Amino acid sequence: MNLYSLTLHELQTKLRKREISSQELTEAVFQRISATEDRVHAFITLCHDTALREAKRADERLGREKESVPLLGIPIALKDIFLTREVLTTCGSKILGNFIPPYDAATVKKLKGAGAVIVGKTNLDEFAMGSSTENSAFFVTRNPWSLERVPGGSSGGSAAAVAADQCVAALGTDTGGSIRQPAACCGIVGLKPTYGRVSRFGIIAYASSLDQVGPMTKDVMDSALMLEAIAGHDPSDSTSINAPVPPFSRYLDGDVKGLRVGIPKEYFIPGMQPEVEQAVKEGLRTLERNGIETEEISLPHTEYAVAGYYLVATAEASSNLARYDGMKYGLRVPGTDLGGTYMKTREQGFGPEVKRRIMLGTYALSAGYYDAYYLKAQKVRALIKKDFEDAFKTCDAIITPTSPTTAFKIGEKTQDPLQMYLSDIFTISVNLAGLPGLSVPCGFDSDGLPIGMQIIGKHLDEATILRIAYAYEQATDWHKRKPSL
Protein backbone atom coordinates (compact mmCIF):
# COMPACT_ATOMS: atom_id res chain seq x y z
CA MET A 1 0.00 0.00 0.00
CA ASN A 2 1.31 3.44 -0.91
CA LEU A 3 1.46 5.97 1.91
CA TYR A 4 -0.57 8.51 -0.06
CA SER A 5 -3.56 6.23 -0.31
CA LEU A 6 -4.01 5.69 3.42
CA THR A 7 -6.60 7.47 5.54
CA LEU A 8 -5.88 10.20 8.06
CA HIS A 9 -6.53 7.92 11.05
CA GLU A 10 -4.31 5.16 9.65
CA LEU A 11 -1.50 7.64 9.04
CA GLN A 12 -2.00 9.23 12.46
CA THR A 13 -1.25 5.85 14.05
CA LYS A 14 1.79 5.22 11.86
CA LEU A 15 3.19 8.68 12.56
CA ARG A 16 2.70 8.36 16.31
CA LYS A 17 4.35 4.96 16.37
CA ARG A 18 7.18 6.54 14.34
CA GLU A 19 6.75 3.85 11.68
CA ILE A 20 6.82 6.62 9.10
CA SER A 21 7.87 10.26 9.11
CA SER A 22 5.82 13.20 7.98
CA GLN A 23 8.61 14.04 5.52
CA GLU A 24 8.30 10.62 3.85
CA LEU A 25 4.53 10.97 3.76
CA THR A 26 4.64 14.52 2.38
CA GLU A 27 7.18 13.48 -0.30
CA ALA A 28 4.90 10.57 -1.24
CA VAL A 29 1.93 12.92 -1.57
CA PHE A 30 3.89 15.32 -3.81
CA GLN A 31 5.10 12.41 -5.95
CA ARG A 32 1.50 11.34 -6.34
CA ILE A 33 0.59 14.90 -7.35
CA SER A 34 3.41 14.94 -9.95
CA ALA A 35 2.16 11.64 -11.34
CA THR A 36 -1.51 12.61 -11.63
CA GLU A 37 -1.95 16.38 -11.69
CA ASP A 38 -1.52 16.74 -15.47
CA ARG A 39 -4.76 14.76 -15.79
CA VAL A 40 -6.74 15.88 -12.72
CA HIS A 41 -5.87 19.60 -12.47
CA ALA A 42 -7.02 19.91 -8.86
CA PHE A 43 -4.59 22.58 -7.64
CA ILE A 44 -4.26 26.28 -8.38
CA THR A 45 -1.20 26.62 -6.12
CA LEU A 46 1.13 23.98 -4.69
CA CYS A 47 3.14 24.67 -1.52
CA HIS A 48 5.90 22.10 -2.02
CA ASP A 49 8.76 23.86 -0.22
CA THR A 50 6.80 25.19 2.76
CA ALA A 51 5.04 21.82 3.09
CA LEU A 52 8.35 20.01 3.41
CA ARG A 53 9.51 22.52 6.01
CA GLU A 54 6.26 22.02 7.95
CA ALA A 55 6.72 18.25 7.68
CA LYS A 56 10.24 18.52 9.06
CA ARG A 57 8.93 20.55 12.00
CA ALA A 58 6.17 18.01 12.52
CA ASP A 59 8.74 15.21 12.66
CA GLU A 60 10.69 17.11 15.31
CA ARG A 61 7.52 17.55 17.34
CA LEU A 62 6.58 13.88 16.90
CA GLY A 63 9.92 12.96 18.41
CA ARG A 64 9.38 15.30 21.34
CA GLU A 65 5.74 15.40 22.22
CA LYS A 66 4.11 12.60 24.08
CA GLU A 67 0.59 14.01 24.11
CA SER A 68 -1.36 13.71 20.89
CA VAL A 69 -1.45 16.63 18.49
CA PRO A 70 -4.35 15.54 16.28
CA LEU A 71 -3.18 16.36 12.75
CA LEU A 72 0.54 16.42 13.38
CA GLY A 73 2.37 15.78 10.11
CA ILE A 74 -0.78 15.16 7.99
CA PRO A 75 -0.79 16.69 4.46
CA ILE A 76 -3.99 18.65 3.91
CA ALA A 77 -5.28 20.65 0.93
CA LEU A 78 -7.39 23.82 1.14
CA LYS A 79 -9.97 25.13 -1.27
CA ASP A 80 -8.58 28.38 -2.66
CA ILE A 81 -11.23 30.35 -0.77
CA PHE A 82 -9.38 30.11 2.57
CA LEU A 83 -7.04 33.01 3.27
CA THR A 84 -3.52 31.68 3.70
CA ARG A 85 -0.82 33.99 4.95
CA GLU A 86 1.79 34.71 2.25
CA VAL A 87 0.23 32.13 -0.12
CA LEU A 88 -1.68 33.25 -3.22
CA THR A 89 -5.45 33.09 -2.65
CA THR A 90 -7.52 33.62 -5.79
CA CYS A 91 -11.02 32.30 -5.05
CA GLY A 92 -10.91 31.09 -8.65
CA SER A 93 -11.19 34.67 -9.89
CA LYS A 94 -9.08 36.99 -12.01
CA ILE A 95 -10.09 39.83 -9.70
CA LEU A 96 -7.98 38.18 -6.96
CA GLY A 97 -5.41 36.78 -9.39
CA ASN A 98 -2.51 38.41 -7.49
CA PHE A 99 -3.90 38.43 -3.95
CA ILE A 100 -1.50 37.39 -1.19
CA PRO A 101 -3.37 37.49 2.14
CA PRO A 102 -1.64 39.10 5.14
CA TYR A 103 -3.25 36.62 7.57
CA ASP A 104 -4.62 33.07 7.87
CA ALA A 105 -8.31 32.12 8.05
CA ALA A 106 -9.33 30.98 11.55
CA THR A 107 -9.64 27.39 10.33
CA VAL A 108 -6.22 27.48 8.65
CA LYS A 109 -4.73 28.74 11.90
CA LYS A 110 -6.41 25.86 13.71
CA LEU A 111 -5.14 23.29 11.21
CA LYS A 112 -1.61 24.65 11.49
CA GLY A 113 -1.90 24.65 15.28
CA ALA A 114 -3.00 21.01 15.10
CA GLY A 115 0.19 20.21 13.17
CA ALA A 116 -1.19 19.91 9.62
CA VAL A 117 1.07 20.23 6.59
CA ILE A 118 -0.56 22.48 3.96
CA VAL A 119 -0.15 20.86 0.52
CA GLY A 120 -1.71 23.57 -1.62
CA LYS A 121 -4.79 25.48 -2.72
CA THR A 122 -7.43 23.71 -4.77
CA ASN A 123 -9.52 24.83 -7.72
CA LEU A 124 -13.11 25.98 -7.35
CA ASP A 125 -15.91 27.70 -9.20
CA GLU A 126 -15.18 31.43 -9.12
CA PHE A 127 -16.28 32.76 -5.71
CA ALA A 128 -17.75 29.29 -5.02
CA MET A 129 -20.54 29.98 -7.52
CA GLY A 130 -21.19 26.78 -9.40
CA SER A 131 -21.73 23.05 -9.22
CA SER A 132 -19.01 21.77 -11.54
CA THR A 133 -15.79 23.79 -10.99
CA GLU A 134 -16.13 24.83 -14.65
CA ASN A 135 -16.63 28.43 -13.52
CA SER A 136 -13.03 28.70 -12.33
CA ALA A 137 -11.32 31.58 -14.15
CA PHE A 138 -8.21 29.43 -14.59
CA PHE A 139 -8.94 25.86 -15.73
CA VAL A 140 -11.37 22.96 -15.44
CA THR A 141 -10.74 20.23 -12.86
CA ARG A 142 -11.37 16.65 -14.01
CA ASN A 143 -13.20 13.93 -12.13
CA PRO A 144 -10.59 11.29 -11.20
CA TRP A 145 -13.15 8.54 -11.92
CA SER A 146 -13.72 9.75 -15.48
CA LEU A 147 -11.55 12.52 -16.89
CA GLU A 148 -14.16 13.86 -19.32
CA ARG A 149 -16.54 14.54 -16.44
CA VAL A 150 -16.77 17.31 -13.84
CA PRO A 151 -15.79 16.70 -10.21
CA GLY A 152 -18.87 18.60 -9.05
CA GLY A 153 -18.53 21.93 -7.33
CA SER A 154 -17.85 24.36 -6.09
CA SER A 155 -15.24 22.53 -3.94
CA GLY A 156 -14.37 20.36 -6.97
CA GLY A 157 -10.60 20.74 -6.63
CA SER A 158 -10.65 19.57 -3.01
CA ALA A 159 -12.94 16.62 -3.86
CA ALA A 160 -10.79 15.55 -6.82
CA ALA A 161 -7.57 15.91 -4.81
CA VAL A 162 -8.88 13.65 -2.02
CA ALA A 163 -10.26 11.09 -4.50
CA ALA A 164 -6.97 11.07 -6.43
CA ASP A 165 -4.90 10.65 -3.23
CA GLN A 166 -3.19 14.00 -3.85
CA CYS A 167 -3.70 14.88 -0.18
CA VAL A 168 -4.84 13.00 2.91
CA ALA A 169 -7.82 15.27 3.55
CA ALA A 170 -9.08 18.67 2.45
CA LEU A 171 -11.29 21.55 3.49
CA GLY A 172 -14.10 22.92 1.39
CA THR A 173 -16.95 25.36 1.85
CA ASP A 174 -20.65 24.71 1.31
CA THR A 175 -23.24 27.41 0.57
CA GLY A 176 -25.79 25.31 -1.34
CA GLY A 177 -24.11 21.90 -1.57
CA SER A 178 -20.53 22.79 -2.51
CA ILE A 179 -18.96 20.20 -0.18
CA ARG A 180 -21.56 17.43 -0.39
CA GLN A 181 -22.28 17.40 -4.13
CA PRO A 182 -18.60 17.20 -5.24
CA ALA A 183 -17.98 14.62 -2.48
CA ALA A 184 -20.77 12.50 -4.01
CA CYS A 185 -19.42 13.03 -7.55
CA CYS A 186 -15.89 11.98 -6.51
CA GLY A 187 -16.77 9.11 -4.15
CA ILE A 188 -15.52 10.65 -0.90
CA VAL A 189 -17.03 11.80 2.41
CA GLY A 190 -18.06 15.47 2.61
CA LEU A 191 -19.50 17.11 5.70
CA LYS A 192 -21.21 20.48 5.95
CA PRO A 193 -21.46 21.22 9.67
CA THR A 194 -24.27 23.20 11.31
CA TYR A 195 -24.20 26.86 10.30
CA GLY A 196 -22.03 28.57 12.93
CA ARG A 197 -20.24 25.40 14.08
CA VAL A 198 -17.02 26.35 12.27
CA SER A 199 -15.64 29.88 12.02
CA ARG A 200 -16.03 31.67 8.70
CA PHE A 201 -13.37 34.24 9.58
CA GLY A 202 -10.93 34.45 6.68
CA ILE A 203 -12.97 32.54 4.13
CA ILE A 204 -13.93 34.69 1.18
CA ALA A 205 -17.64 35.42 1.55
CA TYR A 206 -20.24 34.34 -1.00
CA ALA A 207 -23.59 34.26 0.85
CA SER A 208 -22.89 34.95 4.50
CA SER A 209 -26.07 33.51 6.01
CA LEU A 210 -25.41 30.17 4.25
CA ASP A 211 -21.62 29.71 3.93
CA GLN A 212 -20.03 27.05 6.11
CA VAL A 213 -16.62 25.35 6.22
CA GLY A 214 -16.28 21.57 6.35
CA PRO A 215 -14.02 18.56 5.83
CA MET A 216 -13.68 16.43 2.68
CA THR A 217 -12.11 13.10 3.52
CA LYS A 218 -11.49 9.49 2.50
CA ASP A 219 -13.75 8.07 5.21
CA VAL A 220 -16.09 8.98 8.05
CA MET A 221 -13.56 8.63 10.89
CA ASP A 222 -11.35 11.15 9.10
CA SER A 223 -14.33 13.49 8.78
CA ALA A 224 -14.92 13.35 12.54
CA LEU A 225 -11.23 13.96 13.28
CA MET A 226 -11.10 16.95 10.93
CA LEU A 227 -14.31 18.43 12.37
CA GLU A 228 -12.88 18.16 15.89
CA ALA A 229 -9.85 20.11 14.70
CA ILE A 230 -11.73 22.99 13.05
CA ALA A 231 -14.96 23.38 15.06
CA GLY A 232 -15.53 25.77 17.92
CA HIS A 233 -16.44 29.29 18.85
CA ASP A 234 -14.53 32.18 17.31
CA PRO A 235 -15.14 35.75 18.54
CA SER A 236 -13.93 37.03 15.15
CA ASP A 237 -17.03 35.53 13.47
CA SER A 238 -20.18 37.07 14.93
CA THR A 239 -22.24 34.13 13.62
CA SER A 240 -20.05 31.51 15.26
CA ILE A 241 -21.97 29.45 17.84
CA ASN A 242 -20.62 29.27 21.36
CA ALA A 243 -21.31 25.58 22.07
CA PRO A 244 -19.04 22.80 23.28
CA VAL A 245 -17.41 20.66 20.57
CA PRO A 246 -18.06 16.97 21.27
CA PRO A 247 -15.30 14.39 20.69
CA PHE A 248 -17.04 13.23 17.49
CA SER A 249 -14.54 10.49 16.63
CA ARG A 250 -15.08 8.77 19.98
CA TYR A 251 -18.79 8.30 19.26
CA LEU A 252 -18.07 6.16 16.21
CA ASP A 253 -18.67 2.62 17.43
CA GLY A 254 -20.93 1.27 14.70
CA ASP A 255 -23.92 0.97 17.03
CA VAL A 256 -26.99 2.71 15.60
CA LYS A 257 -29.71 0.42 16.95
CA GLY A 258 -33.00 2.17 17.53
CA LEU A 259 -32.12 5.39 15.73
CA ARG A 260 -35.01 6.68 13.63
CA VAL A 261 -34.34 7.93 10.12
CA GLY A 262 -36.85 9.85 8.03
CA ILE A 263 -37.02 9.36 4.27
CA PRO A 264 -38.61 12.43 2.66
CA LYS A 265 -40.83 11.41 -0.25
CA GLU A 266 -40.09 14.71 -2.05
CA TYR A 267 -36.46 13.64 -2.59
CA PHE A 268 -37.27 10.76 -4.91
CA ILE A 269 -38.42 12.61 -7.98
CA PRO A 270 -39.17 11.81 -11.60
CA GLY A 271 -36.16 12.64 -13.76
CA MET A 272 -33.55 11.53 -11.26
CA GLN A 273 -31.09 8.86 -12.35
CA PRO A 274 -32.68 5.48 -11.47
CA GLU A 275 -29.34 4.03 -10.34
CA VAL A 276 -29.01 6.84 -7.77
CA GLU A 277 -32.43 6.06 -6.34
CA GLN A 278 -31.66 2.32 -6.25
CA ALA A 279 -28.28 2.82 -4.54
CA VAL A 280 -29.74 5.05 -1.83
CA LYS A 281 -32.66 2.69 -1.21
CA GLU A 282 -30.25 -0.23 -1.00
CA GLY A 283 -28.19 1.85 1.46
CA LEU A 284 -31.29 2.31 3.61
CA ARG A 285 -31.85 -1.46 3.67
CA THR A 286 -28.25 -1.92 4.83
CA LEU A 287 -28.88 0.51 7.67
CA GLU A 288 -32.13 -1.24 8.57
CA ARG A 289 -30.21 -4.50 8.88
CA ASN A 290 -28.01 -2.67 11.39
CA GLY A 291 -30.99 -1.75 13.54
CA ILE A 292 -32.02 1.62 12.14
CA GLU A 293 -35.74 2.26 11.90
CA THR A 294 -36.88 4.13 8.80
CA GLU A 295 -40.13 5.96 8.15
CA GLU A 296 -41.45 7.95 5.23
CA ILE A 297 -41.75 11.65 6.04
CA SER A 298 -42.68 14.79 4.14
CA LEU A 299 -40.72 18.01 3.69
CA PRO A 300 -43.53 19.73 1.79
CA HIS A 301 -41.69 22.90 0.70
CA THR A 302 -38.73 21.10 -0.87
CA GLU A 303 -39.65 22.07 -4.43
CA TYR A 304 -39.34 25.77 -3.54
CA ALA A 305 -35.82 25.52 -2.11
CA VAL A 306 -33.83 26.15 -5.30
CA ALA A 307 -35.90 29.23 -6.14
CA GLY A 308 -35.61 30.59 -2.60
CA TYR A 309 -31.90 29.88 -2.48
CA TYR A 310 -31.08 31.65 -5.74
CA LEU A 311 -32.70 34.82 -4.47
CA VAL A 312 -31.25 34.77 -0.95
CA ALA A 313 -27.75 33.68 -2.03
CA THR A 314 -27.46 36.08 -4.95
CA ALA A 315 -28.78 39.01 -2.90
CA GLU A 316 -26.12 38.38 -0.27
CA ALA A 317 -23.49 37.83 -2.96
CA SER A 318 -24.27 41.09 -4.71
CA SER A 319 -23.64 42.90 -1.45
CA ASN A 320 -20.55 40.85 -0.45
CA LEU A 321 -18.92 41.27 -3.86
CA ALA A 322 -19.36 45.04 -3.84
CA ARG A 323 -15.99 45.14 -2.05
CA TYR A 324 -14.16 44.21 -5.27
CA ASP A 325 -13.77 47.74 -6.53
CA GLY A 326 -10.07 47.81 -7.38
CA MET A 327 -9.13 50.12 -4.52
CA LYS A 328 -7.58 48.16 -1.63
CA TYR A 329 -6.53 44.84 -3.14
CA GLY A 330 -6.95 42.73 -6.23
CA LEU A 331 -7.20 43.83 -9.83
CA ARG A 332 -7.51 47.52 -10.77
CA VAL A 333 -8.24 48.47 -14.37
CA PRO A 334 -8.05 52.28 -14.65
CA GLY A 335 -10.93 54.11 -16.33
CA THR A 336 -11.35 57.79 -17.10
CA ASP A 337 -12.79 58.51 -13.63
CA LEU A 338 -13.59 56.66 -10.39
CA GLY A 339 -16.87 55.21 -11.70
CA GLY A 340 -15.15 54.08 -14.86
CA THR A 341 -12.42 52.36 -12.84
CA TYR A 342 -15.04 50.44 -10.83
CA MET A 343 -16.81 49.36 -14.03
CA LYS A 344 -13.71 48.30 -15.92
CA THR A 345 -12.22 46.49 -12.95
CA ARG A 346 -15.38 44.48 -12.34
CA GLU A 347 -16.06 43.91 -16.03
CA GLN A 348 -12.61 42.40 -16.58
CA GLY A 349 -12.18 40.82 -13.15
CA PHE A 350 -15.42 38.80 -12.82
CA GLY A 351 -16.51 35.86 -14.98
CA PRO A 352 -19.98 35.39 -16.50
CA GLU A 353 -21.58 33.32 -13.68
CA VAL A 354 -20.43 35.75 -11.00
CA LYS A 355 -21.79 38.68 -13.00
CA ARG A 356 -25.07 36.83 -13.56
CA ARG A 357 -25.50 36.23 -9.83
CA ILE A 358 -24.55 39.80 -8.91
CA MET A 359 -27.15 40.98 -11.44
CA LEU A 360 -29.87 38.66 -10.10
CA GLY A 361 -29.10 39.64 -6.50
CA THR A 362 -28.98 43.35 -7.25
CA TYR A 363 -32.31 43.05 -9.07
CA ALA A 364 -33.90 41.12 -6.18
CA LEU A 365 -32.79 43.81 -3.72
CA SER A 366 -33.59 46.83 -5.88
CA ALA A 367 -36.39 49.28 -5.21
CA GLY A 368 -39.76 47.94 -6.32
CA TYR A 369 -38.67 44.29 -6.36
CA TYR A 370 -37.44 43.77 -2.78
CA ASP A 371 -40.78 42.57 -1.40
CA ALA A 372 -41.65 40.44 -4.40
CA TYR A 373 -38.35 38.60 -4.50
CA TYR A 374 -36.00 38.94 -1.54
CA LEU A 375 -38.59 39.21 1.22
CA LYS A 376 -40.69 36.46 -0.37
CA ALA A 377 -37.63 34.19 -0.50
CA GLN A 378 -36.90 34.83 3.19
CA LYS A 379 -40.46 33.84 4.06
CA VAL A 380 -40.13 30.63 2.06
CA ARG A 381 -36.85 30.04 3.87
CA ALA A 382 -38.78 30.15 7.15
CA LEU A 383 -41.21 27.53 5.80
CA ILE A 384 -38.34 25.24 4.73
CA LYS A 385 -36.72 25.52 8.16
CA LYS A 386 -40.06 24.67 9.78
CA ASP A 387 -40.44 21.58 7.55
CA PHE A 388 -37.25 20.21 9.10
CA GLU A 389 -38.27 21.17 12.65
CA ASP A 390 -41.51 19.25 12.22
CA ALA A 391 -39.73 16.23 10.74
CA PHE A 392 -37.19 16.11 13.54
CA LYS A 393 -39.97 15.76 16.10
CA THR A 394 -40.19 12.10 15.12
CA CYS A 395 -36.77 11.23 13.70
CA ASP A 396 -33.10 11.54 14.61
CA ALA A 397 -31.81 12.04 11.08
CA ILE A 398 -33.03 12.29 7.49
CA ILE A 399 -31.57 10.39 4.54
CA THR A 400 -31.78 11.41 0.87
CA PRO A 401 -29.67 11.14 -2.27
CA THR A 402 -26.94 13.84 -2.30
CA SER A 403 -27.48 14.69 -5.96
CA PRO A 404 -30.07 13.56 -8.53
CA THR A 405 -27.36 12.32 -10.92
CA THR A 406 -23.76 11.14 -10.91
CA ALA A 407 -21.03 13.41 -12.32
CA PHE A 408 -22.04 14.96 -15.66
CA LYS A 409 -19.84 15.60 -18.69
CA ILE A 410 -17.68 18.72 -18.94
CA GLY A 411 -19.64 21.33 -20.92
CA GLU A 412 -22.97 19.52 -20.55
CA LYS A 413 -24.69 22.21 -18.46
CA THR A 414 -22.62 25.35 -19.02
CA GLN A 415 -25.06 26.85 -21.54
CA ASP A 416 -28.07 26.57 -19.24
CA PRO A 417 -27.55 28.20 -15.80
CA LEU A 418 -30.92 26.98 -14.50
CA GLN A 419 -30.10 23.32 -15.28
CA MET A 420 -26.80 23.76 -13.43
CA TYR A 421 -28.64 25.24 -10.42
CA LEU A 422 -30.93 22.20 -10.31
CA SER A 423 -27.99 19.86 -9.62
CA ASP A 424 -28.11 21.25 -6.07
CA ILE A 425 -31.79 20.43 -5.62
CA PHE A 426 -31.19 17.96 -2.74
CA THR A 427 -28.53 19.92 -0.86
CA ILE A 428 -29.82 23.48 -0.85
CA SER A 429 -32.60 23.14 1.76
CA VAL A 430 -30.03 22.07 4.35
CA ASN A 431 -28.17 25.37 3.96
CA LEU A 432 -31.38 27.39 4.09
CA ALA A 433 -32.25 25.64 7.38
CA GLY A 434 -28.65 25.87 8.70
CA LEU A 435 -28.49 22.14 9.47
CA PRO A 436 -25.55 19.71 9.28
CA GLY A 437 -25.43 17.37 6.26
CA LEU A 438 -23.00 14.70 5.19
CA SER A 439 -22.48 12.79 1.93
CA VAL A 440 -21.14 9.25 2.13
CA PRO A 441 -20.35 6.97 -0.87
CA CYS A 442 -23.17 4.43 -1.38
CA GLY A 443 -22.50 2.80 -4.74
CA PHE A 444 -21.56 3.27 -8.40
CA ASP A 445 -23.59 3.63 -11.57
CA SER A 446 -23.12 1.48 -14.68
CA ASP A 447 -20.43 3.89 -15.95
CA GLY A 448 -18.45 3.31 -12.76
CA LEU A 449 -19.26 6.76 -11.34
CA PRO A 450 -19.70 7.19 -7.58
CA ILE A 451 -23.09 7.84 -5.94
CA GLY A 452 -23.55 9.71 -2.66
CA MET A 453 -26.08 9.30 0.15
CA GLN A 454 -26.90 12.43 2.16
CA ILE A 455 -27.54 12.21 5.91
CA ILE A 456 -29.07 15.35 7.44
CA GLY A 457 -28.97 16.01 11.18
CA LYS A 458 -30.59 18.20 13.78
CA HIS A 459 -29.12 21.57 14.69
CA LEU A 460 -25.62 20.99 16.17
CA ASP A 461 -26.07 17.22 15.97
CA GLU A 462 -23.18 16.28 13.67
CA ALA A 463 -22.52 13.41 16.10
CA THR A 464 -25.60 11.43 15.02
CA ILE A 465 -25.05 11.79 11.27
CA LEU A 466 -21.39 10.82 11.68
CA ARG A 467 -22.43 7.76 13.71
CA ILE A 468 -24.93 6.66 11.06
CA ALA A 469 -22.44 7.25 8.25
CA TYR A 470 -19.78 5.33 10.15
CA ALA A 471 -22.07 2.37 10.77
CA TYR A 472 -22.99 2.38 7.08
CA GLU A 473 -19.34 2.50 6.06
CA GLN A 474 -18.50 -0.42 8.36
CA ALA A 475 -21.17 -2.48 6.60
CA THR A 476 -20.03 -1.61 3.04
CA ASP A 477 -16.78 -1.08 1.20
CA TRP A 478 -17.65 1.59 -1.36
CA HIS A 479 -15.23 4.00 0.33
CA LYS A 480 -12.33 1.63 -0.25
CA ARG A 481 -12.58 1.74 -4.03
CA LYS A 482 -10.09 3.96 -5.81
CA PRO A 483 -10.20 5.48 -9.29
CA SER A 484 -7.61 4.06 -11.69
CA LEU A 485 -5.45 7.01 -12.60
Next chain:
Amino acid sequence: MKISREEVQRVAALARLSFTPEEEELLTRQLDKILQYVEKLNQLDTEKVEPLAHVIDIVNGFRNDQVIHEPAVDALLSNAPAKENNFFKVPKIIE
Protein backbone atom coordinates in the same frame (compact mmCIF):
# COMPACT_ATOMS: atom_id res chain seq x y z
CA MET B 1 -41.01 38.86 -20.22
CA LYS B 2 -40.17 39.25 -16.53
CA ILE B 3 -37.25 41.58 -17.21
CA SER B 4 -36.53 44.00 -20.06
CA ARG B 5 -33.29 45.01 -21.70
CA GLU B 6 -33.66 48.48 -20.12
CA GLU B 7 -34.02 46.96 -16.66
CA VAL B 8 -30.88 44.90 -17.22
CA GLN B 9 -29.05 48.12 -18.09
CA ARG B 10 -30.41 49.84 -14.99
CA VAL B 11 -29.40 46.93 -12.69
CA ALA B 12 -25.96 46.74 -14.32
CA ALA B 13 -25.39 50.39 -13.50
CA LEU B 14 -26.43 49.77 -9.88
CA ALA B 15 -24.02 46.81 -9.66
CA ARG B 16 -21.17 48.73 -11.35
CA LEU B 17 -21.04 46.21 -14.17
CA SER B 18 -21.02 46.85 -17.88
CA PHE B 19 -21.88 44.53 -20.74
CA THR B 20 -21.55 44.48 -24.50
CA PRO B 21 -24.87 44.55 -26.44
CA GLU B 22 -24.51 40.78 -27.13
CA GLU B 23 -23.88 40.01 -23.46
CA GLU B 24 -26.82 42.21 -22.50
CA GLU B 25 -29.13 40.31 -24.80
CA LEU B 26 -27.99 36.89 -23.54
CA LEU B 27 -28.20 38.04 -19.92
CA THR B 28 -31.72 39.39 -20.42
CA ARG B 29 -32.84 36.00 -21.74
CA GLN B 30 -31.07 34.06 -18.97
CA LEU B 31 -32.32 36.29 -16.15
CA ASP B 32 -35.80 36.14 -17.61
CA LYS B 33 -35.73 32.34 -17.51
CA ILE B 34 -34.47 32.33 -13.92
CA LEU B 35 -37.06 34.89 -12.82
CA GLN B 36 -39.81 32.85 -14.44
CA TYR B 37 -38.59 29.85 -12.48
CA VAL B 38 -38.52 31.69 -9.12
CA GLU B 39 -42.05 32.86 -9.86
CA LYS B 40 -43.13 29.52 -8.40
CA LEU B 41 -42.60 30.99 -4.93
CA ASN B 42 -45.85 32.88 -5.50
CA GLN B 43 -47.77 29.59 -5.35
CA LEU B 44 -47.20 29.77 -1.60
CA ASP B 45 -49.31 31.88 0.72
CA THR B 46 -46.79 33.58 2.99
CA GLU B 47 -49.08 36.30 4.32
CA LYS B 48 -48.60 35.21 7.94
CA VAL B 49 -45.00 33.99 7.70
CA GLU B 50 -42.21 35.96 9.38
CA PRO B 51 -39.21 36.33 7.03
CA LEU B 52 -36.11 34.43 8.10
CA ALA B 53 -32.91 36.36 7.46
CA HIS B 54 -30.70 34.14 9.55
CA VAL B 55 -31.04 30.70 11.14
CA ILE B 56 -29.44 31.48 14.46
CA ASP B 57 -30.12 34.24 16.96
CA ILE B 58 -27.27 36.62 16.51
CA VAL B 59 -26.07 38.71 19.38
CA ASN B 60 -23.61 41.46 18.73
CA GLY B 61 -20.07 40.40 19.53
CA PHE B 62 -18.76 43.34 21.50
CA ARG B 63 -15.06 43.75 22.18
CA ASN B 64 -12.93 46.36 23.88
CA ASP B 65 -12.09 49.32 21.70
CA GLN B 66 -8.37 48.73 21.65
CA VAL B 67 -5.79 49.48 18.99
CA ILE B 68 -4.10 46.35 17.67
CA HIS B 69 -1.29 46.27 15.13
CA GLU B 70 -1.90 42.84 13.65
CA PRO B 71 -1.82 42.53 10.67
CA ALA B 72 0.72 45.34 10.35
CA VAL B 73 0.06 48.37 8.14
CA ASP B 74 2.65 47.23 5.58
CA ALA B 75 1.03 43.81 5.33
CA LEU B 76 -2.41 45.31 4.85
CA LEU B 77 -1.13 47.67 2.17
CA SER B 78 0.87 44.97 0.44
CA ASN B 79 -1.98 44.11 -1.95
CA ALA B 80 -2.94 47.71 -2.75
CA PRO B 81 -3.06 48.41 -6.51
CA ALA B 82 -1.57 51.83 -5.66
CA LYS B 83 -0.32 53.33 -2.41
CA GLU B 84 1.54 56.33 -1.06
CA ASN B 85 3.18 56.33 2.35
CA ASN B 86 0.69 54.63 4.68
CA PHE B 87 -2.32 55.22 2.45
CA PHE B 88 -4.29 53.51 -0.30
CA LYS B 89 -4.04 55.69 -3.39
CA VAL B 90 -7.36 55.99 -5.24
CA PRO B 91 -8.59 57.96 -8.26
CA LYS B 92 -9.70 61.53 -7.60
CA ILE B 93 -13.22 61.58 -6.16
CA ILE B 94 -14.02 65.28 -5.61
CA GLU B 95 -13.39 67.89 -8.28
